[in-house]
Amino acid sequence: MSHPKATRPYKYSLAERLYLPLLAGLWITLKHFLRNVFRRGRSYTIQYPEERRNYSHRFRGHHILTARPDGSLRCVACFLCATACPAECITIEAGEHPDVNIEKYPVVYDIDMLRCVFCGYCVDACPEEAIIMSNNYDMAYFSRDQSIATKEELSKPYTYDASKLGYRPRYPEEEAQRAAIREGVVDLVGEARKRHHGGSEAKAS
């Protein structure tokens, strides 16, 4: 196949031959420029990291391991999340829990953040609501070792901050229902959710 440069000769009008449409183009870019100069507050650029995009509460970010009221992890090391994980990034080692009603707890619970694809399948799989996601998306590491989030890192208390919660199970009757289902358990997620509705829900999309 030769290079058919002249398959369809384009008929330039006189204006096009004189590059006149470029002036219209200049006018458009000038309009955008002026708009950005005089409406700085509404310009489209976000001054990251000082300013951040307001993500929804479904955002699939860094994982959180939730805890019971006594502070122990809610995880019962059932391995469902590790089974559901398409990236095979979750490592769990189970240990025997002193409370016979709970049976097991994770001695080791690591997530390799460099392997993780943030699909949220672990959250879908968890039968205990022990793993949820935050909306923290800036994860940067100096070495590969640092990228493995351990049990301790995943359950840092600060991540329960309501405004930082991301993808987690949702219910049709979202709010009050949840507390009624799991009576007697201080529900950190629900708690966070309640606090959240008092505060910043209005601006959430």
Place this chain on the structure above:
Amino acid sequence: MPLLEKYPPDSVVPVAGLDQPTWIVHRDSLKELAAELQADSASGFDLLLDLCGADFPGRPDRFEAIYHLYSVERKERLRLKVPVPEDDPVLPSLAGIWKAANWFEREAFDMFGLRFEGHKNLRRILTHEAFEGHPLRKDYDAARRWILTEDKVYRPQPRPDDGESDDDMFEQMTINIGPSHPAMHGTFRVVAHLDGEVITASEVEIGYLHRCFEKMAETHTWQQVIPYTDRLNYCSSFINNVGYCRAVESLLGVEAPPKAVWARTILSEFSRIMDHCVCNGSTLVDAGALTNFWYFFQPREEIYGLLEACSGARLTVSYCRIGGLAEDLPPDFEAHCRRLLEMIPGFMDDIERLVNKNRIWLDRSVGVAAISGEEAVNWGWTGPCLRASGVANDVRRDHPYDLYDTVDWNVPVLPGGDVYDRYRVRMLEIRESLKIIRQLLDRGMPEGPHIIDDPHIALPPKEDAYNQMEAMIYHFKLIMDGIQVPAGEVYSMVEGANGELGFYAISDGSGKPYRLKVRPPCFPIMSTFSDLIRGGTVSDAVVSLGGLNVIAGELER
């Protein structure tokens, strides 16, 4: 069919009861039959959609080469299956009949070790030169790794093959563009032989982003493949989700509820707009028009906002599930869509006023890398690139799925076949997509669930899983064993942003895909690239690559 009568009864055997007409063809008759199918005006299967291998270790003829043919004129499909024995895996090359077969045959050789007799350049295409074995064979260990060392790297030496003596007045040189080069949109490598500034021959190397999606699919359950499909054409990942889920749904014989179908159609069109924004934006950047890039990326950013509000991720959405959607739509979904509908046309107007009549852009794009309709079909093109060559071929119109047959829209077709018309077709398609979305929004969101109510396919609601024994068991079963898809095979297609995106799935009834072949729309398009740029300048090559919308994630899987 009269065509079949010419062949000995054993050599072409039609198979009944599959999703599309299928013939099992003996390899000795293949070439003759293919030539006849391609040329015969009554049958006229002018488009070779896909060619893939499959491995069935238990059978007497272990391998199978599977051809998917399409008639653009009659909109009919045909599947040819050619059994190939293990000890002599040879079959005739069809690259002389359909040029699209060229790269597809190389891929089948690479993945299964099928040898295509008469192929001029049967080298590995997706894996590297130090790779041993054929990864998609069932006895190949998926965890195997191979290291490519410097001394084994293939060094392309493209020479003009037309025999014309090179003009000694001009300096001849070979330059290497890519794989890490801003003009190579992804990681392709083009080695071009230049006469002055004109490309006289070139060789395209791909495979730098190959991660063997198809092998990974075989080691994961049907649901677990969904996040991987995001990474095919990552500019419009939602369409990949839909394509894959529709394939599995048709194997299962289920349909997503109306609400999910409605949302899938709307979000697919938004994804298409986004993809066209990226493609046109980066093509114009390649031609030096940077401003448009910002105007394209602003609506794109907002569409990402919509997808994120639905799914929780911007790029890799994974929002579809087999049988519906992962989550219910957010409460402000319709308002969000309406806001986008108001916002997008303004930007498109600005871009069209900036560029459409801009002589600099016209000089760079009109007549550049032009290809005729017949030629493009022979090379296996589909999608906007083919429509820019004057062939009205669109899966949404020809084989309607979801809600496309219930809305009023047009398939934009332009005759030029060059970079300019590819750009224009995409701009027109953005308007058509907006039209589709507007009509669907006016119709209103259908009531009902977002995913089918079948505990064998969809996870039960969380509160049931916590509180009801039965739901809990289903929850565990579904995650431990996956969806049990009945044995069978299906080729299911959707219109991706750059052409027909097909998923050919074979299930053997276990919880995992037995074989999953993606028909990547940009694979045949990229295989044309070397021919497309011959005779043009290096700068033409750069502009034409942008206009083809080749996405490495999908090209190399």
